[in-house]
Amino acid sequence: NHRKSLDKFLAELNDMSRSEDYASFADHNERFHSELVKISENAELSKLISQLQISLFHLQFRLLLDQKVILQSIKDHENILKAILAGDEAAAERAMRRHIRRTREDIEKVPDKFFG
Numbered sequence: 394n395h396r397k398s399l400d401k402f403l404a405e406l407n408d409m410s411r412s413e414d415y416a417s418f419a420d421h422n423e424r425f426h427s428e429l430v431k432i433s434e435n436a437e438l439s440k441l442i443s444q445l446q447i448s449l450f451h452l453q454f455r456l457l458l459d460q461k462v463i464l465q466s467i468k469d470h471e472n473i474l475k476a477i478l479a480g481d482e483a484a485a486e487r488a489m490r491r492h493i494r495r496t497r498e499d500i501e502k503v504p505d506k507f508f509g
Contacts, residue, residue, distance in 0.1 A: 395432040403474045418463050
């Protein structure tokens with residue numbers, strides 16, 4: 394039953410938002426994405442996420458995250474989780490697509506010098 398682990402992530406997000414503990418966001422973010430891949434049982438998604446979760450990339454990107462980006466990502470994760478927990482596949486897909494789009498836009502704002 395994945396509901397228990399998803400409920401745990403939702404509680405973590407609520408705690409992070411209330412306490413403004415953004416330092417723990419990077420760890421949460423990695424575990425959150427890994428859990429979604431695990432419960433999806435989607436081999437293609439697993440390969441894609443593995444490629445994206447390169448330690449160096451994460452380190453570089455984490456250093457550049459500001460509070461506004463973190464707060465938006467927390468809201469995105471909450472929306473994704475709530476849709477999954479409600480069994481609303483269409484809403485979960487919309488929320489995930491929005492999250493991916495926003496993340497791409499945030500990465501595109503990072504100066505090239507951080508990737509070369």
